[in-house]
Amino acid sequence: MKNDTIAAIATAPGEGGIAIVRVSGPEAIGMVDQVFEPVAGGRRLTERAGYTAGLGWVVDRNGERIDEVLTLVMRAPRSYTAEDVVEVHCHGGVLPARRVLERVLAQGARMADAGEFTLRAFLNGRLDITQAEAVIDLIRAKSTGAMRIAMRQLQGELGRRMRAIEEELIGINAGVEASIDFPEEIGDIDRAEALERVGTLAERVRHILEASERGRVYCQGIRMAIVGKPNVGKSSLLNALLQKNRAIVTDIPGTTRDVIEEYVSLRGIPVRLMDTAGLRETEDVVERLGVERTRQAIDEADVVLFVLDVGAGLDENDRRVQGLLTGKKAVVLVNKDDLEDKRISVAELESFCAGLPLVRASAREGTGLRDLELTVEQLVLGGQAGLDEMELVVNTRHSLALRRVLAHLEAVCLGLQQGVTLDCLAVDLWGALEAMGEITGRVLREDVIERIFHDFCIGK
Ligand SMILES: Nc1nc2c(ncn2[C@@H]2O[C@H](COP(=O)(O)OP(=O)(O)OP(=O)(O)O)[C@@H](O)[C@H]2O)c(=O)[nH]1
Numbered sequence: 069m070k071n072d073t074i075a076a077i078a079t080a081p082g083e084g085g086i087a088i089v090r091v092s093g094p095e096a097i098g099m100v101d102q103v104f105e106p107v108a109g110g111r112r113l114t115e116r117a118g119y120t121a122g123l124g125w126v127v128d129r130n131g132e133r134i135d136e137v138l139t140l141v142m143r144a145p146r147s148y149t150a151e152d153v154v155e156v157h158c159h160g161g162v163l164p165a166r167r168v169l170e171r172v173l174a175q176g177a178r179m180a181d182a183g184e185f186t187l188r189a190f191l192n193g194r195l196d197i198t199q200a201e202a203v204i205d206l207i208r209a210k211s212t213g214a215m216r217i218a219m220r221q222l223q224g225e226l227g228r229r230m231r232a233i234e235e236e237l238i239g240i241n242a243g244v245e246a247s248i249d250f251p252e253e254i255g256d257i258d259r260a261e262a263l264e265r266v267g268t269l270a271e272r273v274r275h276i277l278e279a280s281e282r283g284r285v286y287c288q289g290i291r292m293a294i295v296g297k298p299n300v301g302k303s304s305l306l307n308a309l310l311q312k313n314r315a316i317v318t319d320i321p322g323t324t325r326d327v328i329e330e331y332v333s334l335r336g337i338p339v340r341l342m343d344t345a346g347l348r349e350t351e352d353v354v355e356r357l358g359v360e361r362t363r364q365a366i367d368e369a370d371v372v373l374f375v376l377d378v379g380a381g382l383d384e385n386d387r388r389v390q391g392l393l394t395g396k397k398a399v400v401l402v403n404k405d406d407l408e409d410k411r412i413s414v415a416e417l418e419s420f421c422a423g424l425p426l427v428r429a430s431a432r433e434g435t436g437l438r439d440l441e442l443t444v445e446q447l448v449l450g451g452q453a454g455l456d457e458m459e460l461v462v463n464t465r466h467s468l469a470l471r472r473v474l475a476h477l478e479a480v481c482l483g484l485q486q487g488v489t490l491d492c493l494a495v496d497l498w499g500a501l502e503a504m505g506e507i508t509g510r511v512l513r514e515d516v517i518e519r520i521f522h523d524f525c526i527g528k
């Protein structure tokens with residue numbers, strides 16, 4: 069591991085209240101001290117205890133003040149990286165932080181690579197690898213649900229669970245290896261007991277994998293297309309869900325010509341909403357193109373919101389839309405529920421929807437929207453919202469490794485049932501252990517580590 073001192077601007081570029089230059093490594097305090105002039109009566113950085121702040125100026129080579137700053141000293145191991153860290157809080161904006169950084173680099177610090185501060189926290193043992201990964205998830209989180217998962221992972225929840233599985237695996241493996249090494253003294257393993265233990269473990273892994281599929285919904289979000297014939301209130305619905313007038317609404321059928329996309333958070337799930345052109349047979353060239361895009365939007369969507377107009381009744385156009393939804397997760401939304409004159413009967417609806425979940429709403433009055441959110445949540449999470457395991461394993465790296473763990477465990481179970489040799493069992497147990505070690509960080513290869521931190525921003 070490199071043991072030099074690194075520096076970077078830790079805040080986003082552009083104008084802001086403050087901009088922070090972060091310095092970490094054995095020389096961090098000394099280097100910043102070289103360019104820092106404390107206010108009268110203030111202490112030099114080298115004389116300050118950890119967790120102290122000091123006001124002063126960063127000065128250039130000639131002692132001229134560059135910026136007025138607040139310096140924060142954190143001494144190893146009580147810092148983000150577990151090394152000595154100094155944060156220099158400059159006035160916001162691009163130039164002050166850049167010039168302060170230049171001064172620190174001139175003292176011999178090296179410009180930090182992307183994610184290098186967090187990498188050091190990992191290499192110094194302050195974070196395990198799953199916690200380090202949680203840092204980037206937290207930064208990127210686009211919904212409160214995703215944030216909650218990342219936060220739990222950052223606190224080490226995922227790592228703890230994975231290590232528990234790993235320890236059980238190590239125990240089982242130790243039994244098998246002992247039997248291989250000392251066949252005379254120990255004899256064969258208790259195969260029934262081994263089968264029981266490996267089977268339970270496989271079940272746990274399977275459970276986490278299933279749950280993580282749901283967790284993914286919170287992190288990556290879903291795409292939802294709002295479709296229906298013209299004038300049923302698709303754009304009104306988009307606006308109601310967004311709580312702003314994003315799309316043009318008129319009583320002229322064919323108002324929306326193109327797909328309009330907006331993000332919204334539905335019960336903690338990030339949803340990319342796509343309002344589409346109403347579907348009908350048409351000669352109008354522009355509208356025809358719009359209709360083509362609507363078909364694409366349906367293809368791309370994870371969930372389709374199929375809007376009906378209770379005031380207009382069901383007709384050919386509705387049936388045509390319905391025909392496009394085969395194999396799709398869909399919710400039927402009966403809109404304009406505020407109208408007195410309802411032209412779709414309950415019986416008609418039932419036969420038309422054929423088992424699809426149904427919600428009555430009024431985009432104009434804003435009623436039924438909560439019902440809609442619950443129905444969509446139920447549809448994408450399969451009624452498992454809020455389940456504990458769902459809050460775990462979310463990234464692809466973990467789930468790929470876990471799938472390998474599971475495949476090896478299943479092979480071990482099969483081998484035990486078929487009475488294969490201990491050597492055969494050991495091969496799969498080793499495979500499972502290796503894949504597991506990639507998650508816990510016990511056997512991380514350098515290129516894997518590199519790939520993980522590659523995604524980070526500079527200064528994190
Ligand atoms: N009474 C009532 N009218 C509604 C409701 N939702 C929409 N409307 C009206 O229905 C008409 C069509 O609404 P839009 O949101 O433009 O419908 P659309 O499905 O986007 O139509 P196209 O873009 O042409 O396909 C407008 O006059 C809306 O004010 C509702 O819940 N109740």
Ligand SMILES: [Mg+2]
Nearest residue numbers: 302303323324
């Ligand atoms: Mg519209």
